[in-house]
Amino acid sequence: MKDFVIFDMEWNMGYQPKIFQYQGIDQTLRGEIIQIGAVKLENGRVADRFSINLKPHIFPKLHHHVAKVTGLTQADLDVGIPIQEGLRRFMEWCGPDAVLGEWGLDDVPVLKQNMVLNGLSEEWPQQWYDIQRIFTSQKPRKEGEGMTLEAVVERLGIPKNEAFHDALSDAEYTAAICGFLNLEQGLQEYPSEEQQLHDLLCPAEKDRRDFTIWRGIVDGEVWTTSQELRQAVCPECGQPLQLDSEDIWLRKGNNCLYSMGQCSSHGPVMIWLRRMRLDGLRYTFARVTEPADQTLQAKWKKEKQAAIERARRKKEHEAAEALERVRNAGR
Ligand SMILES: [Zn+2]
Numbered sequence: 001m002k003d004f005v006i007f008d009m010e011w012n013m014g015y016q017p018k019i020f021q022y023q024g025i026d027q028t029l030r031g032e033i034i035q036i037g038a039v040k041l042e043n044g045r046v047a048d049r050f051s052i053n054l055k056p057h058i059f060p061k062l063h064h065h066v067a068k069v070t071g072l073t074q075a076d077l078d079v080g081i082p083i084q085e086g087l088r089r090f091m092e093w094c095g096p097d098a099v100l101g102e103w104g105l106d107d108v109p110v111l112k113q114n115m116v117l118n119g120l121s122e123e124w125p126q127q128w129y130d131i132q133r134i135f136t137s138q139k140p141r142k143e144g145e146g147m148t149l150e151a152v153v154e155r156l157g158i159p160k161n162e163a164f165h166d167a168l169s170d171a172e173y174t175a176a177i178c179g180f181l182n183l184e185q186g187l188q189e190y191p192s193e194e195q196q197l198h199d200l201l202c203p204a205e206k207d208r209r210d211f212t213i214w215r216g217i218v219d220g221e222v223w224t225t226s227q228e229l230r231q232a233v234c235p236e237c238g239q240p241l242q243l244d245s246e247d248i249w250l251r252k253g254n255n256c257l258y259s260m261g262q263c264s265s266h267g268p269v270m271i272w273l274r275r276m277r278l279d280g281l282r283y284t285f286a287r288v289t290e291p292a293d294q295t296l297q298a299k300w301k302k303e304k305q306a307a308i309e310r311a312r313r314k315k316e317h318e319a320a321e322a323l324e325r326v327r328n329a330g331r
Pocket residue numbers: 234235236237238239263264265266267
C-alpha cells in the first residue's frame with residue numbers, strides 16, 4: 001500500500017462572508033486554514049507527524065466561535081506561519097503523489113479553496129478518502145450511535161488523552177480508528193464520484209436508465225439553464241423528450257432537480273439531474289431517465305401543482321409587500 005496521510009485542519013471564519021472568483025464564477029470561501037495536523041501511515045503504523053499553525057490574511061481576526069471550539073488564541077494565529085508558506089510545506093511533507101484520508105468530507109474542499117486563493121495548484125491532492133465512510137461501511141451504524149470523531153473514538157474505547165478539535169490530535173485519533181478497519185479493503189472498495197452518483201440515482205428497485213455524466217463544471221447553477229443537461233432522450237427510442245410546457249423543474253434537497261418529459265411514441269418519462277462537488281471547486285452532474293408509470297405520473301402532477309401554488313403565493317406576498325412599501329413611502 002502507498003503511503004497514506006491522515007490529516008485534519010481547523011479553519012477561521014469571517015464575520016462577513018468572503019466571495020472570490022474561480023474561473024469567473026463566484027464562490028463562497030468555506031474557511032481560511034489556521035491549523036494543519038497530519039500523520040503518515042506506513043504499514044498501518046504512524047511513521048511521521050506534521051503540525052503547523054498558520055497566520056490567516058483573509059480572516060485575520062480569530063472568530064470567537066472558532067476560538068471556543070479549537071482553543072486557539074489570536075496570539076497563536078499572529079505568530080503562525082504565513083498561509084501560503086504553510087500550505088507549501090504541508091504539500092512537500094505529503095509528497096506529490098500522496099493519498100490523503102480525512103474524517104468526513106469537509107477538509108479537502110477547504111484545502112482546495114485555500115490552495116487556489118494562495119496561487120497554488122488546486123490539482124493537489126488528487127486522491128483522498130473519507131475514513132468516516134469506510135468506517136460506516138465496515139462497522140454499520142446502530143440506532144442512536146453518533147458519527148462524530150469523538151463519538152466513534154469513545155465507542156471503540158480509544159484513550160482520550162488529547163483534546164479534540166486540535167488538528168494533530170484529530171489526525172491521530174483518525175489514524176487510531178484506522179487500526180480497527182481493514183483499510184486496504186476500504187480503499188479498494190471506495191466508490192468513485194461517478195459510482196457514488198450512480199448509486200444515488202439508480203437504486204436497484206427503480207427503473208432508471210441512460211446514466212450520463214458531466215465533469216469539471218464550475219457553475220453549480222448551470223442545470224437551470226443548460227439545454228445539454230436538460231435535454232434528455234427517450235430511453236426506449238432515443239428521440240429527444242419534449243420538456244414540460246411550463247418548464248417546471250422541482251428540487252429535491254440541495255443537489256437534485258427533476259422534471260417530466262414526453263416521448264410522442266412512449267409517453268411520459270421522468271428526468272432526474274443530480275450534482276456533487278467533492279473538491280469544493282467543481283461539480284460533477286449526472287442525469288438519468290425513468291419511464292413514468294401511473295403512480296409516478298400522479299405524484300409528479302401533484303408536486304407540480306403544489307410548486308405552482310407556492311410560486312403564486314410567493315408572488316402575491318411580494319406584490320403585497322411592494323404595495324405596503326409604496327404606501328409607507330407616501331406617508
Ligand atoms: Zn420513445
